[in-house]
Amino acid sequence: MTAAMLQRFDVQGPRYTSYPTADRFVEAFGSEDYAQALRQRALNTGARALPLSVYVHLPFCASLCYFCACNKIVTGHPERAEAYLDYLEREIALQVAQLGRGAAVSQLHLGGGTPTFLDDAALARLMAMLRGAFTLAPEGEYAIEIDPRTIDEARLERIAALGFNRLSFGVQDFDPAVQKAVHRIQPAEQVFDLVASARRLGFGSINVDLIYGLPRQTAASFDRTLEKICALRPERIALYAYAHLPERFKPQRRIDPAELPDAAAKLDMLSRSIAALTAAGYVYIGMDHFALPTDPLAVARRQGRLHRNFQGYSTQPECDLVALGVSAIGRVGATYSQNAKTLEEYYDLLDQGRLPVVRGLALSRDDVLRRAVIMALMCQGQLSFESIGLAHLVDFRQHFAAELEALQPLVAQGLVTVDDHEIEVTPVGWFFVRAIAMVFDRYLQADRNRSRFSRII
Missing domain, CATH: 3.80.30.20 (tm_1862 like domain)
Incomplete structure (x- = not known):
């Protein structure tokens, strides 16, 4: 590095x-x-x-x-x-x-x-x-x-x-x-x-x-x-x-x-x-x-x-x-949820006898698939095309053809290796794993508006 x-x-x-x-x-x-x-x-x-x-x-x-x-x-x-x-x-x-x-x-x-x-x-x-x-x-x-x-x-x-x-x-x-x-x-x-x-x-x-x-x-x-x-x-x-x-x-x-x-x-x-x-x-x-x-x-x-x-x-x-508590974010099943961010709203919802959730997300099938890919990269530094394909009923190489192409500059820089069966993060690539995961983020690739995020280094 x-x-x-x-x-x-x-x-x-x-x-x-x-x-x-x-x-x-x-x-x-x-x-x-x-x-x-x-x-x-x-x-x-x-x-x-x-x-x-x-x-x-x-x-x-x-x-x-x-x-x-x-x-x-x-x-x-x-x-x-x-x-x-x-x-x-x-x-x-x-x-x-x-x-x-x-x-x-x-x-x-x-x-x-x-x-x-x-x-x-x-x-x-x-x-x-x-x-x-x-x-x-x-x-x-x-x-x-x-x-x-x-x-x-x-x-x-x-x-x-x-x-x-x-x-x-x-x-x-x-x-x-x-x-x-x-x-x-x-x-x-x-x-x-x-x-x-x-x-x-x-x-x-x-x-x-x-x-x-x-x-x-x-x-x-x-x-x-x-x-x-x-x-x-x-x-x-x-x-x-x-x-x-x-x-x-x-x-x-x-x-x-x-x-x-x-x-x-x-x-x-x-x-x-x-x-x-x-x-x-x-x-x-x-x-x-x-x-x-x-x-x-x-x-x-x-x-x-x-x-x-x-x-x-x-x-x-x-x-x-x-x-639990103000602003807390949770995950249950294929959903994410966040409680009210201010104490006043948090207390008000509970006074009404309601769970204090004010926003969240029900994940789509594509969300669940990409979550599995990104978490495999972020946590194991490796993913098997066959394992992801069998778990989510997709042909990995076909479904992620554009993403595999987008990985090639990172391959050239020694951050990741890609063969016919798997993707593996290299020891140097571990320091830049967020950049590798970003390739598979459909939302990020769609809008390119990254100003709300911290720098990855």
Whole structure:
């Protein structure tokens, strides 16, 4: 992989946590459509036997991070979480009424916002609500996102007691000047102490989020952050590129554009980051993710068992995702759904006794076929024409003749190989897998309007 290749493929495109992507959702899909999808799952013996994934969006934060593009509510009133849990309880009851009580769950993720904005009693109440509605598998993955500024060892111990076994720490950058520029001060020592405590408490996997391209970052300063991260040695690392979109995300208007590194500097940071992390023994999983070879994510990658959902890469088999809370996105059967994005609308729909779904999509046969192709490329880096053809009753080479032709420039550049039987992503191609997947995105190829997407590098 060269700097020239990074520059050539530094284009805008989807992250493919779903196909079709969320920008294709329509308001014509609403509460009743989602309820019908839940009922169909409850009636489908095969689907009912498969465990669910559950995502809960907890939008509250105690302070504002200027880089943030998440759906969040900054407040100094912790009591707002209690009212929110009241409405979550209503939403859970409405979902269970259609789905049936006690459905098995093998994966739970609490995201935000700042899930640890909820105090111990509120988190305990939430977990009791979830355990009352679902059956959490003993060997499941139960993760919570952590703001290091909101937690200590005693609190980590209580989180472990609630059943969580995976943590994700938001670090972003250890450099004090960068932290000041994005309004998120957290000393490296604080993170190191918390990770050491988490390991003593037996958490099975720890993820750290990093962002390159932030204000006041330089290649040299980010090298120092990477050096600390390699010493910290979390099991997983998510390395994201900062996308400055102040017209869409109001907090970013507080960032001085003159302090942002330019495109060449960002590509240099990415190239150096990949080199540093792979030299430290991390496996590149795909997209923005790295993991130690012994981590279940890396094992799943080697064994061809990697999957992808709205939370990113997952070791869990492809499964339905029940999403709870404001703005949460779920998948049930051949449908996607998204809850109301504002707290007011979310509360209003639940006050009416309605599931708070405001948009979504019922997938067509072609959508399902292309989803299988794109996810095979994104997760396994390989697809068999015969396997896809038999599963979806198509002649792959004939059906995707135009796409196979469009792949030829990527073949010439060494990103992918194509023969009479399969497509395989090369080791270098893994770093550009989004560009490969984009070839099979019918919607993207039709309109070419990519300005709403982040850059793929």
